[in-house]
Amino acid sequence: MRDIYQKIRASEFLTSAEVLQLKVSLVMFFLLLFGVLTLPVTFIEEFTLTVAIVVPLTFLFLYMITFLFLVYGKARLAMHFSIYTFIALTVYYMGGWGHFYSYFLIFVTLTIIIFYQDITTYIIYGGGLTAFAIIFMQANPDAVLAQYVNGEALSILIRQAVLLAFFIVFLLYFFLSDSYLETVNNEIVRNHATISRTRGLILQRNEDLTYRKEIAPLYEDDSFENAVKRIAGIAVERRQGEHPERSKETEVNIEELVEYYFFLHHQNLESIKEKQSAPELALRYARAFEPYLLNRAEDMNELIYKVLSRCVPASPLIYRRYATHFNSMFKTRSYRIIALAILYRFLANEATKRDRWGKVDHILEHTEIKKLFKSPQIRTILDFEDVTFFLNHEHLFRAYLS
Numbered sequence: 001m002r003d004i005y006q007k008i009r010a011s012e013f014l015t016s017a018e019v020l021q022l023k024v025s026l027v028m029f030f031l032l033l034f035g036v037l038t039l040p041v042t043f044i045e046e047f048t049l050t051v052a053i054v055v056p057l058t059f060l061f062l063y064m065i066t067f068l069f070l071v072y073g074k075a076r077l078a079m080h081f082s083i084y085t086f087i088a089l090t091v092y093y094m095g096g097w098g099h100f101y102s103y104f105l106i107f108v109t110l111t112i113i114i115f116y117q118d119i120t121t122y123i124i125y126g127g128g129l130t131a132f133a134i135i136f137m138q139a140n141p142d143a144v145l146a147q148y149v150n151g152e153a154l155s156i157l158i159r160q161a162v163l164l165a166f167f168i169v170f171l172l173y174f175f176l177s178d179s180y181l182e183t184v185n186n187e188i189v190r191n192h193a194t195i196s197r198t199r200g201l202i203l204q205r206n207e208d209l210t211y212r213k214e215i216a217p218l219y220e221d222d223s224f225e226n227a228v229k230r231i232a233g234i235a236v237e238r239r240q241g242e243h244p245e246r247s248k249e250t251e252v253n254i255e256e257l258v259e260y261y262f263f264l265h266h267q268n269l270e271s272i273k274e275k276q277s278a279p280e281l282a283l284r285y286a287r288a289f290e291p292y293l294l295n296r297a298e299d300m301n302e303l304i305y306k307v308l309s310r311c312v313p314a315s316p317l318i319y320r321r322y323a324t325h326f327n328s329m330f331k332t333r334s335y336r337i338i339a340l341a342i343l344y345r346f347l348a349n350e351a352t353k354r355d356r357w358g359k360v361d362h363i364l365e366h367t368e369i370k371k372l373f374k375s376p377q378i379r380t381i382l383d384f385e386d387v388t389f390f391l392n393h394e395h396l397f398r399a400y401l402s
Contacts, residue, residue: 020116021075027082027112028066034108035059035089055092062088079116083125086112090129094136106133106163110170119174130167134160200297202305207295219265219294229258261289269293324381340386344369345401366398 062085069078086109093102106129113126137156210217218224232254264272264286272278272286292300330336346352347369353362364372372378373387390397 017075020079021070021073023116024066024070024075024078024082027079027115028063028070030112031063031066031082031085035063058088059085079118079121083109083113083116083121087125087129091132094133103159106130107166110166114170119178122171122174126167126170130163133163195302196297199302199305203295203297203301217265217295219262225258225262228261229255232258257285260285261292264289265293265295326382326386336386337389340382340390341397341401343381344390344397347372348402366394366402370394 062081066078066081066085069075069081090105090109093105109129110126113122113129116122137160207217236254260282269286269290273283290296291298294300294304326336326339330339347364348366349363351360351363353364353368354360355362370391373382373390378387
């Protein structure tokens with residue numbers, strides 16, 4: 001919990017397991033408060049001595065199991081046992097509908113299950129509890145009708161309908177949210193693939209420019225390496241000052257570690273990780289440094305380009321940057337032919353056609369590309385000479401560029 005608190009304080013991303021652990025902790029706090037306020041009822045009411053002893057002991061047993069699972073990092077098992085504890089309390093108090101909170105406790109338990117945001121858990125535990133409560137009310141009408149609202153007995157059907165409607169509404173919510181989340185996740189995966197591809201192209205372009213200008217890469221710059229060593233040393237000293245109990249964990253030669261980081265830029269990481277004779281510590285650091293290498297399209301380069309996009313001013317706006325017509329973009333005929341071939345190859349191999357639902361998911365056929373080139377809309381890109389060249393040699397375009 002201390003680590004999760006530090007992550008929240010530092011606005012870091014929490015994993016799903018950590019979020020579940022935080023949820024279970026909140027439920028346990030509420031469960032403890034609820035148990036302290038309600039379990040004394042077993043001593044006030046006319047229960048047998050066995051019931052008065054067994055109920056608190058059962059509650060403490062389930063609560064301690066939940067706590068131990070949470071301590072040892074078994075958040076999902078802790079979630080299940082916290083639900084079992086609430087269901088046990090609900091079933092126990094449903095035996096005496098004269099209590100004020102007997103009917104209300106069913107909704108509290110369902111809300112706890114909903115709080116975990118797990119559709120399978122909700123269907124199994126929530127559906128079972130709802131079915132049990134409806135059957136119990138039907139089998140014990142006298143106990144239900146013992147409660148009055150404005151002088152009239154509250155109908156069993158109304159209670160059952162409210163409970164069933166509550167369960168169905170949130171069941172629909174889970175189905176709709178799962179469908180929406182699946183759509184969002186698929187979109188994220190597609191966008192991530194596009195971003196990774198673009199990031200790789202940017203890195204390759206950057207390497208080409210540094211090679212042409214005969215500039216040494218950043219990971220070969222001695223001043224940059226020294227700066228990294230100094231910053232890493234300051235970070236380690238600060239961590240040791242804030243957490244002296246963990247100082248032994250960070251007792252490493254930071255200069256050698258930084259040198260190893262820069263050394264990895266010139267090595268094949270896959271061969272290092274597959275090398276059985278390599279020291280375990282070297283393999284562990286190689287895996288840890290892999291996302292932060294400067295010559296790979298990994299997380300570090302993504303962070304660098306994000307910072308550059310915010311800090312480095314953009315190029316001044318020039319009208320030619322937004323020119324689309326081949327006549328204004330290319331001065332020679334050979335360049336225009338090459339550009340026409342690239343345009344055709346793109347249209348013949350990339351999904352640019354919309355389906356009937358408006359989703360771009362199909363590749364244009366040759367006849368469709370030909371129809372597009374002959375349409376008036378293409379005049380903003382091609383002129384009659386370009387289209388005529390395409391029509392005269394369309395068999396070559398189709399044979400070699402499709």
